[in-house]
Amino acid sequence: AQKVTQAQTEISVVEKEDVTLDCVYETRDTTYYLFWYKQPPSGELVFLIRRNSFDEQNEISGRYSWNFQKSTSSFNFTITASQVVDSAVYFCALSGLTWNGGNQFYFGTGTSLTVIP
Amino acid sequence: DAGITQSPRHKVTETGTPVTLRCHQTENHRYMYWYRQDPGHGLRLIHYSYGVKDTDKGEVSDGYSVSRSKTEDFLLTLESATSSQTSVYFCAISEWGEANQPQHFGDGTRLSIL
Numbered sequence: 440a441q442k443v444t445q446a447q448t449e450i451s452v453v454e455k456e457d458v459t460l461d462c463v464y465e466t467r468d469t470t471y472y473l474f475w476y477k478q479p480p481s482g483e484l485v486f487l488i489r490r491n492s493f494d495e496q497n498e499i500s501g502r503y504s505w506n507f508q509k510s511t512s513s514f515n516f517t518i519t520a521s522q523v524v525d526s527a528v529y530f531c532a533l534s535g536l537t538w539n540g541g542n543q544f545y546f547g548t549g550t551s552l553t554v555i556p
Numbered sequence: 557d558a559g560i561t562q563s564p565r566h567k568v569t570e571t572g573t574p575v576t577l578r579c580h581q582t583e584n585h586r587y588m589y590w591y592r593q594d595p596g597h598g599l600r601l602i603h604y605s606y607g608v609k610d611t612d613k614g615e616v617s618d619g620y621s622v623s624r625s626k627t628e629d630f631l632l633t634l635e636s637a638t639s640s641q642t643s644v645y646f647c648a649i650s651e652w653g654e655a656n657q658p659q660h661f662g663d664g665t666r667l668s669i670l
Contacts, residue, residue, distance in 0.1 A: 484661040546598035
């Protein structure tokens with residue numbers, strides 16, 4: 440079964456601190472894809488990054504970085520020098536194919552990040 | 557931004573009434589999805605469509621039906637709404653069905669059933 444666990448329900452940090460959001464997944468597929476989405480207070484869901492299962496290189500995009508480790512089934516997200524605008528709910532998701540095409544996303548329960556000025 | 561419009565954005569209705577939510581896309585994407593978002597559950601797939609008139613169930617499909625008569629529109633219907641269906645509903649689209657495709661989401665519909 441496909442499953443994503445985000446054990447951190449809520450995190451608060453002071454502005455400029457670094458913060459890491461954890462994501463642990465379960466899948467029997469040998470090829471799979473992991474995603475992170477951001478949901479700001481306005482409510483929309485914004486796609487941040489995609490990672491495939493055969494590429495374990497870490498990725499950095501500005502203040503954001505992602506650490507993918509197959510050995511621990513984790514895909515963690517770090518924000519460096521956090522800013523108030525980073526305050527949002529962050530979702531990790533695992534993608535699985537359906538029998539008739541289409542990819543079903545399995546979402547974690549989300550981590551609510553509050554950055555305090 | 558992906559061209560996805562959900563309507564209505566907010567709705568309050570009573571138990572037992574039928575409700576239809578609409579998702580309209582201008583991207584001509586083949587795949588469309590309906591999710592619900594609830595505290596403690598993240599987003600869960602209700603139904604999805606892999607083409608015009610082609611739909612299938614997701615993990616929480618009980619009490620919901622869908623229809624897709626044209627590429628751009630995907631309707632979600634609650635035949636007889638219950639309070640447990642109070643939620644925020646998101647429509648999503650993807651161009652292809654491969655697992656590496658990100659899904660792009662509409663702005664959501666907040667539905668309250670009293």
